[in-house]
Amino acid sequence: MTGQGEKGVSTAALTVRNISKSFGAFKAVDGVDLDIATGEIHAMIGPNGAGKTTCFNLLTGDLPLTNGEIQLHGKVISGLATDVIARQGLVRSYQISSIFPDFTVLNNVRFALQQKRASNFDFWRPERSLNTLNDRAMELLENLDLDPWADHRAGELPYGRKRALEIATTLALDPSVLLLDEPTSGMGREDIGRVTDLIRKVAVGRTVLMVEHNLSVVQGLCDKVTVLARGQVIAQGTYDEVANDARVVEAYLGAVHA
Numbered sequence: 577m578t579g580q581g582e583k584g585v586s587t588a589a590l591t592v593r594n595i596s597k598s599f600g601a602f603k604a605v606d607g608v609d610l611d612i613a614t615g616e617i618h619a620m621i622g623p624n625g626a627g628k629t630t631c632f633n634l635l636t637g638d639l640p641l642t643n644g645e646i647q648l649h650g651k652v653i654s655g656l657a658t659d660v661i662a663r664q665g666l667v668r669s670y671q672i673s674s675i676f677p678d679f680t681v682l683n684n685v686r687f688a689l690q691q692k693r694a695s696n697f698d699f700w701r702p703e704r705s706l707n708t709l710n711d712r713a714m715e716l717l718e719n720l721d722l723d724p725w726a727d728h729r730a731g732e733l734p735y736g737r738k739r740a741l742e743i744a745t746t747l748a749l750d751p752s753v754l755l756l757d758e759p760t761s762g763m764g765r766e767d768i769g770r771v772t773d774l775i776r777k778v779a780v781g782r783t784v785l786m787v788e789h790n791l792s793v794v795q796g797l798c799d800k801v802t803v804l805a806r807g808q809v810i811a812q813g814t815y816d817e818v819a820n821d822a823r824v825v826e827a828y829l830g831a832v833h834a
């Protein structure tokens with residue numbers, strides 16, 4: 577996926593205009609704009625309750641917008657169902673609970689590939705394509721260094737490897753824009769290093785938007801950062817730009833002292 581428009585004109589991967597989400601009288605997301613260039617690794621950060629998860633839910637169609645518009649590669653996707661948005665290329669890496677613990681690692685990826693195939697209406701294809709499926713599943717596992725685990729039950733994987741499997745099953749859907757939900761949460765230093773390398777690897781040829789609490793991961797990995805506080809964007813730019821922004825410091829310190 578290149579994010580090129582029909583006439584070869586480069587488009588933004590994701591353009592978000594003035595999106596809002598209210599729960600009753602409470603505005604969890606309040607007029608957020610985002611411009612994410614094709615190929616960028618972009619972090620969304622902010623203190624607890626800032627509206628990051630709600631933003632993700634709006635992008636994927638898991639929650640309906642109260643206001644605003646979302647475009648994927650220049651096409652409006654707001655208002656579409658989650659599976660339609662996923663088929664258009666915006667896919668979220670779900671939490672470990674989406675992995676089938678009793679399936680082998682290989683079968684988890686095969687299952688994800690079959691889902692992609694079913695959504696392309698070519699699930700009736702004969703044996704030849706089943707071999708292609710196996711080849712593609714092994715290729716994905718090798719890419720994520722999971723091939724030694726192929727025949728193990730997914731439930732037996734160590735935590736960091738489970739997160740890698742979760743990314744593998746997401747990549748099976750071949751997203752052009754990959755949303756990652758706190759990919760390093762709950763990990764020790766070694767797994768954080770591995771998953772960071774993995775994200776860098778899978779980001780080649782794709783656009784990545786991630787919610788991440790670990791700021792050194794954000795600093796080392798992300799091209800651009802959007803900082804949310806109380807549902808609003810308070811800063812956007814490179815990590816160094818936003819880290820030195822007085823509103824960002826205040827939002828984080830305010831959250832710590834609240």
Ligand SMILES: Nc1ncnc2c1ncn2[C@@H]1O[C@H](COP(=O)(O)OP(=O)(O)OP(=O)(O)O)[C@@H](O)[C@H]1O
Nearest residue numbers: 599602603604622623624625626627628629630631
């Ligand atoms: N379904 C809901 N109904 C009512 N309020 C909600 C709902 N979902 C989220 N909220 C509120 O919206 C605000 C933003 O929540 P959200 O989960 O998006 O924040 P976050 O930035 O992802 O936080 P965290 O970093 O703690 O995960 C919070 O105050 C939360 O309590």
